[in-house]
Structure formats: structure tokens, C-alpha cells
Amino acid sequence: xxQLIDSPxxxxxxxxxxxxxxxxxxxxxxxxxGGTVFGANVPQWIDTGENTLNETDNVFSLVHKYNSLKIxxxxxxxxxxVRVYLSTDDNKTGIKVYDSGQPTGATTITIDLSTNPGxxxxxxxxxxxxxxxxxxxxxxYWRLNKIYELNSSTIVKxxxxxxxxxxxxxxxxxxxxxxxxxxxRNRLQPSSIPFVGFNIRSDIAGSxxxxxxxxxxxxxxxxxxxxxxxxxxxNGTKIYMNGTLLQSFSNNGNIYVGAFDMxxxxxxxAEPSLGAEVEFRWDVYVSTGxxxxxxxxxxxxx
Amino acid sequence: xxxREINYHLYVDWAGDNSYSYDETNYxxxxxGNDEMSNPNESVYSGNGYASxxxxxxxxxGRRFSPSGSPVIASxxxxxxxxxxxxxxxxxxxYAVIDGDSELLFQGGIKExxxxxxxxxxxxxxxxxxxxxxxxxxxxxxxxxNSDTKSFFETGKDEGELIARTLTLAGLSDGIHFISxxxxxxxxxxxxxxxxxxxxxxxxESPIEDCWKLAAACCGRFYYNTEDGKYYxxxxxxxxxxxxxxxxxxxxxxxxxxxTPIYKDKELYKSVxxxxxxxxxxxxxxxxxxxxxxxxxxxxxxxxxAKLNAPVYEYTELxxxxxxxxxxxxxxxxxxxxxxxxxxSVDFTITNNGGYHGxxxxxxxxxxxxxxxxxxxxxxxxxxSAYWSGRQGKExxxxxxxxxxxxxxxxxxxxxxxxRQGYFNEEFQxxxxxxxxxxxxAWRVRIVNSSLSLDTEGIITSMNWKFDGTGLTQDxxxxxxxxxxxxxxxxxxxxxxxSGSSNKRYFY
Numbered sequence: 099x100x101q102l103i104d105s106p107x108x109x110x111x112x113x114x115x116x117x118x119x120x121x122x123x124x125x126x127x128x129x130x131x132g133g134t135v136f137g138a139n140v141p142q143w144i145d146t147g148e149n150t151l152n153e154t155d156n157v158f159s160l161v162h163k164y165n166s167l168k169i170x171x172x173x174x175x176x177x178x179x180v181r182v183y184l185s186t187d188d189n190k191t192g193i194k195v196y197d198s199g200q201p202t203g204a205t206t207i208t209i210d211l212s213t214n215p216g217x218x219x220x221x222x223x224x225x226x227x228x229x230x231x232x233x234x235x236x237x238x239y240w241r242l243n244k245i246y247e248l249n250s251s252t253i254v255k256x257x258x259x260x261x262x263x264x265x266x267x268x269x270x271x272x273x274x275x276x277x278x279x280x281x282x283r284n285r286l287q288p289s290s291i292p293f294v295g296f297n298i299r300s301d302i303a304g305s306x307x308x309x310x311x312x313x314x315x316x317x318x319x320x321x322x323x324x325x326x327x328x329x330x331x332x333n334g335t336k337i338y339m340n341g342t343l344l345q346s347f348s349n350n351g352n353i354y355v356g357a358f359d360m361x362x363x364x365x366x367x368a369e370p371s372l373g374a375e376v377e378f379r380w381d382v383y384v385s386t387g388x389x390x391x392x393x394x395x396x397x398x399x400x
Numbered sequence: 401x402x403x404r405e406i407n408y409h410l411y412v413d414w415a416g417d418n419s420y421s422y423d424e425t426n427y428x429x430x431x432x433g434n435d436e437m438s439n440p441n442e443s444v445y446s447g448n449g450y451a452s453x454x455x456x457x458x459x460x461x462g463r464r465f466s467p468s469g470s471p472v473i474a475s476x477x478x479x480x481x482x483x484x485x486x487x488x489x490x491x492x493x494x495y496a497v498i499d500g501d502s503e504l505l506f507q508g509g510i511k512e513x514x515x516x517x518x519x520x521x522x523x524x525x526x527x528x529x530x531x532x533x534x535x536x537x538x539x540x541x542x543x544x545x546n547s548d549t550k551s552f553f554e555t556g557k558d559e560g561e562l563i564a565r566t567l568t569l570a571g572l573s574d575g576i577h578f579i580s581x582x583x584x585x586x587x588x589x590x591x592x593x594x595x596x597x598x599x600x601x602x603x604x605e606s607p608i609e610d611c612w613k614l615a616a617a618c619c620g621r622f623y624y625n626t627e628d629g630k631y632y633x634x635x636x637x638x639x640x641x642x643x644x645x646x647x648x649x650x651x652x653x654x655x656x657x658x659x660t661p662i663y664k665d666k667e668l669y670k671s672v673x674x675x676x677x678x679x680x681x682x683x684x685x686x687x688x689x690x691x692x693x694x695x696x697x698x699x700x701x702x703x704x705x706a707k708l709n710a711p712v713y714e715y716t717e718l719x720x721x722x723x724x725x726x727x728x729x730x731x732x733x734x735x736x737x738x739x740x741x742x743x744x745s746v747d748f749t750i751t752n753n754g755g756y757h758g759x760x761x762x763x764x765x766x767x768x769x770x771x772x773x774x775x776x777x778x779x780x781x782x783x784x785s786a787y788w789s790g791r792q793g794k795e796x797x798x799x800x801x802x803x804x805x806x807x808x809x810x811x812x813x814x815x816x817x818x819x820r821q822g823y824f825n826e827e828f829q830x831x832x833x834x835x836x837x838x839x840x841x842a843w844r845v846r847i848v849n850s851s852l853s854l855d856t857e858g859i860i861t862s863m864n865w866k867f868d869g870t871g872l873t874q875d876x877x878x879x880x881x882x883x884x885x886x887x888x889x890x891x892x893x894x895x896x897x898x899s900g901s902s903n904k905r906y907f908y
Binding site: 104105106107108109110111112113114115116117118119120121122123126221222223261262263264265266267268269272280283284 | 553554555556558581591592593594595596597598637640641683684716806808809812889892893894895896897898899900901906907908
């Protein structure tokens with residue numbers, strides 16, 4: 099949050115000296131914001147389903163930052179009912195705060211947490227859990243895009259003039275930089291997105307079967323993973339990027355912790371363009387034991 | 401020494417209506433006063449201010465100025481305005497007129513009246529001891545609203561904005577007692593600050609002393625200007641601009657009695673060490689609850705003040721539970737109007753509108769405190785390493801200022817002071833100056849003493865003035881004007897003037 103970022107530079111005056119402090123503070127704000135924005139790129143779980151998803155079959159965990167909780171569907175149908183349950187106890191389903199039919203198509207359900215819906219209360223920075231009930235449909239595949247909290251404002255790119263070596267640096271120009279830094283600092287972390295991990299006890303593999311599936315925009319260099327493999331003599335745990343096998347891990351019950359260097363991927367696989375959307379799929383095989391995916395996200399450091 | 405014609409005027413606002421309608425000039429026997437750049441017991445660059453003082457000796461004809469014996473207004477006296485201590489704080493203005501040019505030499509308020517009753521040997525006189533207006537505010541105690549602390553952190557305020565806010569909270573008016581950068585008209589008296597100060601609050605503190613702390617943390621100067629009766633803040637660049645960067649007057653044997661150079665080490669330091677104390681927002685916790693169960697009778701209103709151990713970023717919740725003697729919850733019988741949330745205290749009232757004795761079983765103030773971060777230090781050595789090679793010297797420590805909160809600020813302050821105070825800068829003293837200008841503190845002057853082959857420029861750090869039967873004189877003290885900054889003012893990049901190809905330098 100903002101307290102991790104340097105204070106913005108002060109406004110300046112025409113006719114006074116330009117200070118190194120001003121320039122250093124400007125750099126400090128931008129570096130701080132950049133470090134936080136690029137700090138943790140959490141991939142969104144893509145869920146595609148045709149049948150009923152019960153509230154006991156799923157759980158999303160978030161840390162409460164902003165009051166707008168959003169459940170976004172890429173596709174839902176008018177014969178479906180969606181219920182949303184909130185709880186601060188991961189052992190309990192919690193309070194039903196939403197229960198309604200849906201229009202066919204893409205839709206976003208918004209829940210205002212500041213109104214304590216259904217009596218649910220959660221404090222700032224507190225962990226809480228979201229569970230969904232999505233009823234059956236024969237109309238096609240429903241597709242959940244993501245669950246996230248949203249700040250009320252959006253970042254608007256400021257208008258900053260170009261300068262040359264002969265441009266007289268004015269108060270107007272410097273204050274526009276300072277205001278842009280202030281705005282950026284104040285609008286930090288526009289969303290809080292949960293990571294969806296898995297605990298799997300049977301084979302879930304293949305492009306049409308695996309639901310351990312994520313998408314994200316590639317913005318940081320290191321793709322970190324942490325999982326415990328199940329036991330399966332004949333197959334390994336496999337990670338695919340855009341349908342191409344990235345790496346296979348032996349299924350020996352071991353815990354694997356590591357990071358892919360997106361600039362030096364295994365097998366010479368080309369790095370995705372910066373900002374491009376990338377889809378990952380995990381193929382999981384289980385003979386004995388179970389597979390647990392603890393985390394899988396990009397960070398700007400190893 | 402060239403001659404000059406001296407006149408003077410003394411006006412007192414006995415009526416207290418800002419009219420200054422009482423002209424007491426004809427009663428004035430003598431007057432004297434002073435003005436200092438900083439507390440004389442500290443470095444001239446300490447930033448800790450010092451209220452100006454003045455004394456006026458008046459002929460007490462007809463007991464006019466005696467609080468016990470002045471005639472009533474109807475008889476031409478001022479009794480109703482000064483009896484029973486009513487003289488205290490009454491405003492006074494003293495003008496010096498040199499060759500027809502009038503300048504306000506002192507403006508302030510009366511603190512004391514000293515009576516010298518008439519005797520066989522002397523006229524009856526009184527001495528009005530006066531100070532500048534800031535001395536009357538020094539002992540005021542103030543708390544900042546918590547909303548200020550939180551919002552100022554989020555928006556980022558510089559020390560000039562914080563000083564303006566402190567003056568406003570102290571009851572002074574923007575545009576009248578000072579002019580802030582945001583006032584919108586007139587020439588601001590509060591400079592734009594050079595540093596963003598993340599955390600700002602007062603907890604039962606003096607507004608004037610807090611402004612001094614802010615100035616000291618930023619190498620600036622906060623003072624009450626007796627020349628126009630307004631509060632000023634000059635940021636750390638003030639010595640690079642007029643009247644401190646351009647000679648305002650030449651002082652020589654032709655216009656004063658004596659010029660004495662002074663060579664001492666009060667302002668000489670080999671290094672500067674600054675202590676930086678950042679703050680950070682803590683996790684939500686119970687900030688305060690009473691030590692005992694409070695009882696509240698039917699119809700009673702309790703006034704509570706929660707004094708907190710640490711400042712608060714935000715208050716999030718007040719949990720209250722009141723039960724009656726039988727243990728039944730009667731919280732709904734209580735009325736608690738919106739509390740007054742200050743940064744380090746909260747004022748509540750709770751009224752029992754019910755018919756039962758109430759016992760306040762739970763009264764918890766919950767929120768997020770400000771916690772101390774990791775203290776850091778920054779040390780800067782004097783630049784003239786050749787001079788200091790083989791010499792021992794003092795270390796200047798700046799460690800107790802709560803407004804030194806970021807390393808970047810600490811570095812700038814330490815580097816600036818290590819430059820300025822790492823060189824041996826001569827001081828000087830002038831006695832009996834009788835020029836055509838009233839010399840002011842922070843002015844740059846040229847000092848010429850041909851008998852000592854002395855010809856130098858200095859900054860006035862102290863000014864004492866005296867008016868009596870011999871005329872008007874000033875005694876001043878100052879310090880050499882060299883090495884105020886690492887480079888001369890003309891080397892620095894000026895906003896609105898220079899470009900990237902101008903080959904200029906950043907200020908600190």
C-alpha cells in the first residue's frame with residue numbers, strides 16, 4: 099500500500115532552485131510503485147464447467163483491501179443460479195450474500211462489502227473466503243473468469259510533455275510530474291486477486307480434462323511454482339504454456355519449489371511478449387498419495 | 401559620519417480594536433529592541449526561532465500609563481483599557497523615520513508594565529516591555545485532528561503547507577496573519593517547502609515551537625516579522641536569494657562607531673550527524689480502554705478523554721457495552737455523539753438516557769496506530785578535507801526533531817550544514833550603526849574596516865536597536881556570507897529559467 103512507497107516530491111516555485119531531493123523523491127515514488135505493481139503477478143484460474151459447482155467444491159481466498167467484490171463470468175446462462183458465500187473461517191461455508199438467476203452471456207456480480215451483506219463483516223487486511231454455487235445448465239459450458247476486489251478508481255495515464263535539452267524546465271512541467279507521481283501512488287493496487295490452488299487425488303490431465311488451468315499477462319521475469327507431486331510410476335506432473343510442454347516433474351511425492359526464467363525457458367521455448375496473455379495448464383497424474391499446488395505466479399525477482 | 405534626520409511614532413491599540421488610535425509619541429523617552437535569527441544559545445542555523453522584544457520608556461505624566469491610577473477615558477486617560485490586567489497583550493507599533501522614510505521597527509504586544517514612580521530625583525516613568533506576537537502563542541497548547549494526519553500522509557505535504565496549517569489551527573487567519581501558497585492573492589509569506597514530511601501531528605504542543613521544529617528539520621527559518629506583523633517561513637534556499645544574496649548596505653567607519661571581527665568556533669563543525677526517525681502504519685489493535693469499570697447514573701453525562709501512547713493513523717471502531725446492575729445490556733440507552741478524534745487523543749461524551757445505573761463494561765477504541773520505524777543515521781563530513789587534516793573538531797548532532805522522517809531529507813540537511821559549518825566563517829559585530837536604512841536580520845551587508853584591512857560580506861544574525869536622546873542606533877552581529885551552499889547561487893538550476901543545456905547544478 100501507499101506507506102511502502104516514498105512520499106511524493108513537493109510542488110515547486112518558479113524562480114527557485116531545482117533540488118536533487120525533488121528528483122530523487124520522484125524516482126523513489128515511481129520505483130516503489132513499479133516494485134509493487136510488478137511485485138506479484140497472480141494468474142487467474144479459468145474454470146469451465148457444464149455441471150453444478152457446489153459451494154463445498156471450491157474456495158477462493160482473498161485479503162480484504164477494497165470494498166467491491168466482483169465475480170466475473172465470461173459465459174453464464176439464464177437457466178443458471180449463482181450463489182455467493184462469504185466466510186472468515188476456511189472451515190465454514192459462511193454466509194450466503196448473493197442468490198440470483200443470471201442473464202445469458204458475460205456478466206459480473208458485484209458485492210459491496212462495506213454494507214456488511216447478510217451480516218458478513220471483514221476487516222481491512224483480513225483473510226476471507228469466497229465459495230460459489232453455480233447450478234447446472236444444458237445450454238453449454240459456463241466459464242468463470244475471475245474473482246477479485248476492485249478499488250473504485252481506475253488509473254488514468256497522465257499527459258506529460260516531451261522535453262529536449264533546450265526546454266526551459268518550468269514549474270508547470272515539474273508539478274505535472276509531481277501530480278502524476280501522487281496519482282500513481284494513491285491509486286496503487288487496483289485489485290486483489292486470489293490464487294487458486296489445488297489438492298487432487300486422481301488423474302486430471304489433457305487439454306480437455308485438466309481444470310488446473312490459468313491465464314495471466316506476462317509482466318515479470320520469474321515464474322515461481324511450489325507443489326507436492328503425487329506418486330505415479332508411469333507419468334510425471336507436466337506444465338504446459340500455451341499448449342507447449344514447459345517441463346515435466348517426476349511423480350515421487352516430493353515437494354518441488356523453483357522458478358522459471360521467462361527469458362530462458364526450458365527447451366528454448368520463446369519468451370511470450372511482455373503484456374501478452376499466456377495460458378498455463380497442469381497435467382496431474384495420481385496413483386497414490388495426492389497432488390497439491392501451493393502457488394504459481396510471476397515475480398520480478400528469483 | 402553623514403547626518404540624518406530622525407523622527408519616530410509610537411501607536412498603541414489600547415482599545416483593542418486594531419485601530420492603533422492612540423498616538424503616544426509625545427510620551428516616549430527612549431526605546432530599544434532586538435531581533436534574532438535563532439535562539440542565541442544555539443547555532444544561528446538551528447532553525448529554532450526567538451521572539452523579538454522591545455521596551456518603551458514613557459513619561460508617566462498624570463499617571464496616564466499606571467494601571468491603578470490612569471484617568472478614565474472620559475477624562476482623557478486610558479484607565480478602562482489597562483486596569484485589572486487589561487493592558488496585557490495590547491498591540492503596539494513603533495515607527496522610525498529616517499530622512500522622511502518611515503519604517504515599522506517593531507510590532508508586538510505588551511507583556512509587562514514596570515512603574516518608576518516620580519521622586520525628587522526623577523520623573524515618573526513606566527517601561528512597557530513588549531514582545532512580538534509569536535511570544536503570546538508560544539504557550540498555547542494544541543492537538544491536530546486525526547483527519548489531518550491521515551489525509552496529509554496520503555496527499556503528501558511539504559513543511560510550508562504544514563506550517564500554514566499549524567498557524568490556522570492556532571486561530572490565525574490566512575491572508576491576515578500570514579499568507580500561504582494556497583491563499584490565492586498577495587505575496588505569500590510562507591515559502592513553498594522543499595521536503596515532503598510524511599507524518600504531521602501535534603499532541604498538546606505549542607504551535608510556534610512546532611513551526612520552529614518544522615523549520616529546523618528543513619534548514620529553513622520561521623519567524624514573526626515585526627516589519628509587517630505577519631508570520632514568515634523561509635525555506636532552505638533563502639540564503640541564495642535577496643536580501644541574503646545581494647548586499648543591502650555597506651557598513652564602515654563612516655556610518656557606525658565600531659566594527660569588530662570575531663574569530664570563534666561556535667559555528668564550526670567537522671561533521672554533521674542527523675538522526676532520522678520514520679514512522680509506519682501498524683496493524684489494527686485496541687488503542688485505548690479505561691483502566692476501570694465506569695459507572696454512569698441515569699441522566700448523567702460523562703466526559704472522557706483518551707490519551708494515547710502513540711499517534712494514530714486511523715480510528716476504525718468504538719466498541720461500547722453498558723449493562724445495568726443486573727447485568728442486562730442497556731447500551732441502547734446511551735447516547736454517544738461523534739467523538740472528537742485527534743491524532744493522539746479522543747474526547748468522548750456518553751449520556752445515560754435510561755432509568756438504570758449503567759456500568760460501562762466495554763469501551764474500546766480500535767484503530768491503526770503509527771509505529772516507530774527503524775531509526776537511521778546519516779553523517780556528512782566537512783568538504784574542506786585539507787583544512788581538517790590533522791585537526792580535531794566538533795560533531796553537530798541533530799537528533800531530537802520528530803519531523804526528520806526520511807533518509808532523503810536527512811541527507812540533504814546534513815550535506816547542507818556540513819558545507820556551511822565545515823568552513824571557518826568569521827563573525828563580526830557592529831556597534832552604533834547610524835545609516836539611512838534599518839538593517840534587518842538575514843540581510844547581506846558589506847563590512848569594511850580599513851584599519852584592519854577587513855572588507856567582507858556577511859549575513860546579519862542579530863540586530864539590537866536603541867532610540868534615545870542621541871538618536872537611533874543599531875548594533876548588529878553577523879557571520880561571513882561565504883560557503884552558505886556548496887556552490888554560489890548563480891550555479892544552481894533555476895526553475896522557469898534554465899534548460900537541460902544550461903549547465904547548471906541541482907540544489908540539495
